[in-house]
Amino acid sequence: MSASEAELDVLHLARALQLAERGLYTTDPNPRVGCVLAKGERIVGEGWHERAGGSHAEVHALRAAGAQAAGASAYVTLEPCSHVGRTPPCAEALIAAGVTRVVACTADPSPKVAGAGFARLRAAGIQVSTGFLEREARDLNPGFFSRFERHRPFVRLKLAMSVDGRTALRDGQSQWITGEAARLDVQRFRARSSAILTGAGTVRADDPQLNVRLNYGAWVRQPLRVVLDAQLSLAPASRVFAGGDALVFAAADAAAANFPAAVERVAGTGGQLDLPAVLSALAARGINELLVECGPRLAASFLRQGLVDQWIIYMAPVVFGADARALTAMQGLTSILDAPRFHFADVCTVGEDLRLILQPKQA
Secondary structure, three states: HHHHHHHHHHHHHHHHHHHHHHOOOOOOOOOOOOOEEEEEEEEEEEEEEEOOEEEEHHHHHHHHHHHOOOOOOOOOOOOOOOOOEEEEEEEEHHHOOOOOEEEEOOOOOOOOOOHHHHHHHHHOOEEEEOOOHHHHHHHOOOOOOHHOOOOEEEEEEEEEOOOOEEOOOOOOOOOOOOOOOHHHHHHHHHHHEEEEEEEEEHHHHOOOOOOOOOOOOOOOOOOOOEEOOOOOOOOOOOOHHHHOOEEEEOOOOOOOOOOOEEEEEEOEEEEEEEEHHHHHHHHHHHOEEEEOOOOOOHHHHHOOOOOEEEEEEEOOOOOOOOOOOOOOOOOOOOOOOOOOOOOEEEEEEEEEEEEEEEEOOOO
């Protein structure tokens, strides 16, 4: 018994999503996209967007298919582009190749596309279907959709704690709470992020590099390193500034003479910067996914303002005690009903530690 058209659509799009995931670490700021060209059950070409500035998924699939692309159906995880950017429009390439049908998971939220790709295909007589595996396609590119739909990046907050919810001993000792496997897992989240953000307090306490130390192929891409330092008080020799690819958000009145990184001004009160303004500025810079690695005060600010889309907690099987430093510095709740609430999206062991992935209930 042969598969129905709808079954084939899901089958080939599932394969296209597998291909798209291969670009998890390398396509930023572009979305991760996969494409399959098929005639019935037979795949004649496939490809994925490998890196920003390189050919898009549809072009790779068309090259693989060659003359067999004529009369084929194209299965893509995102609407084919219709504008000229760093590469030619994919909609025109599909039309020129003689593709007769395009099945896409979802429309492209970018104003440069936003339905224009589908319209161009339909105008050329190509049948267009959408909506299959849309959630899976969006989940693969949460930051890309967030940047255009909410005008801010998708925010992941990463913290490590003891089993009794502490992040450091009373004197600030915190390295290392978790084991090597958990620290390697963090590198994967860093590698997929457009930027990594921390506060000035964490820089002073830990002097982090905030870089990716993971070999994931030929196109190694370092995320933008972002620091919130309202008064530009950090030492120029801080390791986060090494290499020059760092951005510091500061208050309007902070002196910036000879500061070793790019500085962007945002509003703030009482020494606290306006976090929504920071996120809006990062989105304007093309930041899709933002990984926040910070101390308890900044973590509390992100949580209290409802700015965390995903909370990643690594829990080590160790007890620090009541006088150790808390996971967050959130205070002032007068009712349990007012507490930020999450649900467990994933719970797994990573080496000897436990990794919890939480998402806000309202989402």
